[in-house]
Amino acid sequence: NAGVTQTPKFRILKIGQSMTLQCTQDMNHNYMYWYRQDPGMGLKLIYYSVGAGITDKGEVPNGYNVSRSTTEDFPLRLELAAPSQTSVYFCASKNQGNQPQHFGDGTRLSIL
Amino acid sequence: QKEVEQDPGPLSVPEGAIVSLNCTYSNSAFQYFMWYRQYSRKGPELLMYTYSSGNKEDGRFTAQVDKSSKYISLFIRDSQPSDSATYLCAMSAEGGAQKLVFGQGTRLTINP
Numbered sequence: 362n363a364g365v366t367q368t369p370k371f372r373i374l375k376i377g378q379s380m381t382l383q384c385t386q387d388m389n390h391n392y393m394y395w396y397r398q399d400p401g402m403g404l405k406l407i408y409y410s411v412g413a414g415i416t417d418k419g420e421v422p423n424g425y426n427v428s429r430s431t432t433e434d435f436p437l438r439l440e441l442a443a444p445s446q447t448s449v450y451f452c453a454s455k456n457q458g459n460q461p462q463h464f465g466d467g468t469r470l471s472i473l
Numbered sequence: 474q475k476e477v478e479q480d481p482g483p484l485s486v487p488e489g490a491i492v493s494l495n496c497t498y499s500n501s502a503f504q505y506f507m508w509y510r511q512y513s514r515k516g517p518e519l520l521m522y523t524y525s526s527g528n529k530e531d532g533r534f535t536a537q538v539d540k541s542s543k544y545i546s547l548f549i550r551d552s553q554p555s556d557s558a559t560y561l562c563a564m565s566a567e568g569g570a571q572k573l574v575f576g577q578g579t580r581l582t583i584n585p
Binding site (some may be wrong): 365367390392394401402405406409411417419440453455457458459460461462464465467469 | 505
């Protein structure tokens with residue numbers, strides 16, 4: 362039972378480069394989320410999706426884009442990487458109703 | 474003022490002690506309250522999930538919610554070295570889309 366899988370685990374980018382963080386879940390969950398966690402801080406919501414084809418902004422969406430073409434996948438794209446986007450990125454998913462979110466193990470991203 | 478306040482610690486206690494972790498919040502619309510445990514270089518793992526006010530117990534863990542005081546607590550009885558981790562409180566106004574707002578996290582060490 363894989364749960365929520367994030368790739369890559371680590372990545373170093375140069376300023377201005379672009380990349381896509383991958384997230385896939387095998388639990389057939391409708392809801393998916395992207396968070397970022399800065400050192401010593403809690404998680405902040407970047408984007409979320411309530412189902413395939415539907416996405417919406419969270420608290421800190423600037424500099425990021427998402428898409429949700431399938432139930433399983435919810436990639437997060439950085440178009441022009443900036444040092445302020447150095448962080449650990451977590452993807453999560455949940456089922457319908459008042460169910461809790463399940464998290465992946467994160468992607469550690471450094472932008473130099 | 475942050476929406477959710479949590480003392481970052483660090484907190485260090487001897488094995489077998491009772492641990493008390495707390496969060497305060499300002500948004501009276503919050504109804505769903507969670508505690509997550511996060512080990513180093515891992516994603517958050519759900520420990521407790523409660524709705525509205527009251528207590529919930531699961532093994533050595535007890536979660537309390539006092540909506541009138543906007544205050545939530547997590548108690549760990551008979552603490553073990555394996556409980557050493559960062560504990561994050563999280564809350565949401567709705568159970569559906571569940572846009573979580575996290576506390577900063579408290580780093581806990583249980584000393585053998």
